[in-house]
Amino acid sequence: MAGLKTSPEFHQSSLSTDARTLCQALLRIDTTNPPGNERPAADLVDRWLREAGYEPVILESAPGRANLVCRRPGSGKAAPLLLTAHLDVVEADPSEWKHPPFSGIEADGCLWGRGAVDMKHMVAMVVAVFRQLARDNVTLDRDLIFAAVADEEAGCDLGSRFLVEEHRSLVEAEYAIGESGGFSMHVGAATFYPIQVAEKGLCWIRARARGEAGHGSMPRADSAVIRLAEAIVRLGKTPLPAHATDVARRFLQRIAAAQPVLLRPLSAIARHPSVIARALRAAPDSQTTRGVAAMLANTAAPTVVRAGDKINVIPGTAEVLIDGRTLPGQTEDDLLRELADVLGPDIELTVEKSLPPVVTDPIDSPLLDTIRREILSREPDAHVIPYLIPGYTDAKYFTRTGARWYGFSPVKIEKHTDIRFADMFHGVNERVPIAGLAWGADLLCAVVRSFCGAKES
Numbered sequence: 001m002a003g004l005k006t007s008p009e010f011h012q013s014s015l016s017t018d019a020r021t022l023c024q025a026l027l028r029i030d031t032t033n034p035p036g037n038e039r040p041a042a043d044l045v046d047r048w049l050r051e052a053g054y055e056p057v058i059l060e061s062a063p064g065r066a067n068l069v070c071r072r073p074g075s076g077k078a079a080p081l082l083l084t085a086h087l088d089v090v091e092a093d094p095s096e097w098k099h100p101p102f103s104g105i106e107a108d109g110c111l112w113g114r115g116a117v118d119m120k121h122m123v124a125m126v127v128a129v130f131r132q133l134a135r136d137n138v139t140l141d142r143d144l145i146f147a148a149v150a151d152e153e154a155g156c157d158l159g160s161r162f163l164v165e166e167h168r169s170l171v172e173a174e175y176a177i178g179e180s181g182g183f184s185m186h187v188g189a190a191t192f193y194p195i196q197v198a199e200k201g202l203c204w205i206r207a208r209a210r211g212e213a214g215h216g217s218m219p220r221a222d223s224a225v226i227r228l229a230e231a232i233v234r235l236g237k238t239p240l241p242a243h244a245t246d247v248a249r250r251f252l253q254r255i256a257a258a259q260p261v262l263l264r265p266l267s268a269i270a271r272h273p274s275v276i277a278r279a280l281r282a283a284p285d286s287q288t289t290r291g292v293a294a295m296l297a298n299t300a301a302p303t304v305v306r307a308g309d310k311i312n313v314i315p316g317t318a319e320v321l322i323d324g325r326t327l328p329g330q331t332e333d334d335l336l337r338e339l340a341d342v343l344g345p346d347i348e349l350t351v352e353k354s355l356p357p358v359v360t361d362p363i364d365s366p367l368l369d370t371i372r373r374e375i376l377s378r379e380p381d382a383h384v385i386p387y388l389i390p391g392y393t394d395a396k397y398f399t400r401t402g403a404r405w406y407g408f409s410p411v412k413i414e415k416h417t418d419i420r421f422a423d424m425f426h427g428v429n430e431r432v433p434i435a436g437l438a439w440g441a442d443l444l445c446a447v448v449r450s451f452c453g454a455k456e457s
Contacts, residue, residue, distance in 0.1 A: 010051050015132045015445055016438035020111070022048055023124035023437060026087075027104035027113030033088035035064070036158070038150040041087045041123075042066035045148050048127050052134040057170070061150065061162040068148040069163070069170045072133060074140035074452060079174035081367075081452055082145045082403060083129075084394055085122035086152035086159060086179075089115040096428045110419075110431035117424040119179050121432045122409040123148055125441040129448055141453030147171050152394050155202070155353055160394035164401060175367045175451075176403040179393050182371070182410030182440070183421040190258040191415070193375050194387030195368065196407020198247045201326035201357040202392045203335050205300070206319055207231070208348040213316035220314060225307045228318040231343040232302050235322075238342045240297045240335075242276075245328050247359070247388045248295040252276065254385045291422060294390035298335045300324045321352070325390055328357040358395045360404050370451045371408055374443055391425075408447070410440035 022044075029041045042058050049056045049070050056070035066087075074080075092101035092114040099105045101114040110116075126146050133144070147170075149159035163171050181196040209231065211224035220226070276296060301323045308315030324335050332354045339349060363386050372384040387407070395405040413419050413436055424430045448454070 007051060010131065011135060013131070015128050015441050018048075018128035018131050019121075019124045019437055019441040020434055022127055023116070023121050023432070024104040024106070024111050026120040026123060027111060027115055028102060030102045031088045031115070032091050033151060033153045036088050036150055036154070037064045038087040039064045039066040041120075042068045042148060045123060045127055049130060052131040054130065054134070056146075059163070059167060061158040065150045065158045067150050067159055067163055068146075069167070070130065070146045071170075072130060072140065072144040074142040074144065076143075077141040077453065080143035080145050080172065081448070082147060082171060082173035082176040082398065083126045083448070084147040084149060084160070084176060084178040084398060085119050085126060085409070086149050086394060087120070087123065088150055088153050088159075089118065089120070090153050090426050092428075092430075098429050101430070106434070109435065110433050111437070112429065112431040114430055116430045116432040117183075117409075117411065117421060118426065118430070119409055121411065121437055121440070122179065125409070125437070125444050128441050129445045132445055133448075133454070137457045138449070138454040139457055142451075144448065144452055145171060145173055147398075149394060155355075156394055156397055160397040164397045168401060171398065172401045173403045175365070176395070176398050176405045177367075177408050178395060178398070178405065179407050179409050180389050180391070180425075181387055181407035182375075182443070184411070184413040184436075185421070186413075186415050187255055188259050190255075191379065191382045192255065192258070193382055193384045193410075194251070195371060195384060196389050196393075196405070197360040197363045197368075197386040198245070198328055198388040199358050199392055199395055199407075200294075200299075200328070200388070200390050201330070201332070202353065202355040202396070203324035203326055203332045204352040204354070205322040205324050205336070205339070206350045206352055207322055207339075207343060208317055208319040208350070209346065210317050210348070211314075214314040216312040216314055223314050224316060224318040225314070227346060228305070228307065228320060231347050232305070232320055234342050234344070235300060235302060235339075239293075240300065240338045240342070242296045243298070243327050243330060245295075245388065247328070247363070247386050251295070251385055251387055252292070254383060258383055291390065294325070295388050298324065298326050298330055298338060299390065300335065300339055325392075326357055328359045328388070330357070355392065355396045358399055358405060360406065365404060367404070367406060367451055370447050371406065374446045374450065378439075378443065408444075410443045412436040412439040
């Protein structure tokens with residue numbers, strides 16, 4: 001970096017301005033996966049980093065599928081810290097949105113767009129942190145690495161997996177910070193900041209029913225389509241068994257313990273996931289109940305159904321793709337066995353893709369202590385709690401280098417707003433509060449500076 005020129009505009013900017021401006025610019029770039037086409041977003045990030053004197057490298061795993069890696073060298077007193085975020089996003093139907101999903105419009109105190117919290121806001125915050133460190137001309141005890149990756153939304157093959165398997169030396173680190181956690185979660189009168197220390201495994205399954213093909217004018221009660229439909233209905237009505245995990249138990253106990261006195265006995269109930277699972281089945285369906293239920297059991301969601309291609313022909317096969325997720329301590333064989341019990345012996349099950357759960361062990365570390373300290377210095381009454389996410393992240397591959405992973409992409413969500421951070425993931429009208437983004441950038445920067453032993457020159 002030494003000797004590279006920076007512009008006056010760069011020095012006149014600030015951490016929060018950088019995060020806001022870059023986030024808005026990234027939201028205006030359509031990186032829907034498929035096809036991904038993350039290259040324009042990577043090029044934009046590259047320009048912002050080079051303006052600060054860095055020399056990032058862009059690595060394409062396939063045409064247009066760009067990954068960017070940037071390093072701020074430290075003194076070597078400690079092992080590297082990796083910050084990572086993905087550039088791709090899931091699809092969005094503009095007809096369902098209040099504002100166009102790739103407009104990056106500013107409205108109601110938020111930046112709107114697909115990827116606002118999943119997770120172009122983190123890309124923008126990390127770049128802002130790198131630029132602020134350059135403005136302050138700090139020396140770090142650790143190398144600080146940034147990896148902006150492709151393809152997370154489709155399984156990570158062209159992103160974090162590509163980097164780990166083909167460019168491992170560029171991303172090896174002792175600790176890694178990525179999604180998902182660090183957002184405000186309000187339960188009752190208490191505010192929590194969940195930090196991801198575990199995530200469920202991925203198990204994508206093809207379920208197939210077979211039957212005798214025939215003419216559509218003579219319906220069959222045992223056709224492949226009917227058999228598959230009946231199996232899907234059973235799956236929708238039959239919850240899979242509950243399983244205890246240490247991280248889910250601690251999460252629920254900490255939430256219960258922070259509630260008013262009359263509700264604190266719930267802390268004891270939290271030791272028994274099967275009891276909570278039964279209670280949730282009787283509760284009104286909501287994002288909250290679904291989220292908690294997913295922490296207590298393996299899950300299997302039917303997502304894509306296919307059968308036949310002519311209206312007057314009864315097809316001989318019908319199939320459904322199932323998005324399966326496994327708890328820590330559970331395997332794909334465990335999930336297949338539970339699915340077979342629900343779907344029945346006539347449904348064939350084939351695993352299309354499988355990745356195991358990830359658990360940071362032990363949970364406690366100097367990095368988590370730093371995160372907790374910085375959050376509580378801003379909100380002394382808040383609770384920082386370990387968290388199990390039901391989805392998957394790039395932790396699936398970055399942890400294979402030995403990195404200890406923490407999901408921490410911080411955003412402050414004020415109480416009494418209509419924004420629930422978890423609802424924004426893959427949801428309609430995804431948006432990030434501008435003030436909350438600035439708060440998150442400041443918090444992330446403070447964590448990096450403290451953990452990496454920043455010293456101003």
